[in-house]
Amino acid sequence: MPQMSPLWWLTLMLMFNLMLMISSSMLYFNQENKKIKKKKYNMNKISWLW
Template sequence: MPQMMPLNWLTLMLMFILIFYLFNNLIYFNFTNKPKLMKIKKNILKYSWKW
């Protein structure tokens, strides 16, 4: 029945969008950002200008 073929494509597209959406949500919400424990050295340059 050729007139039923668009329904198959529609379900495949919906399944793909659903899986894609769920997969991206899992990656986004399971991502943990570990802060770096590096100490930042501040270079303080002291100039003594004598005119």
């Protein structure tokens, strides 16, 4: 398929890179959230003074 226009290959490459970045960021943040949840905040309940 080398006869295809360069624009087509450029768009393909850009889409691939974009999806790769999005998927990697989602995985990273998912792992970070899991780490944060494991720690479990030991915060005292705040009694609101209205």
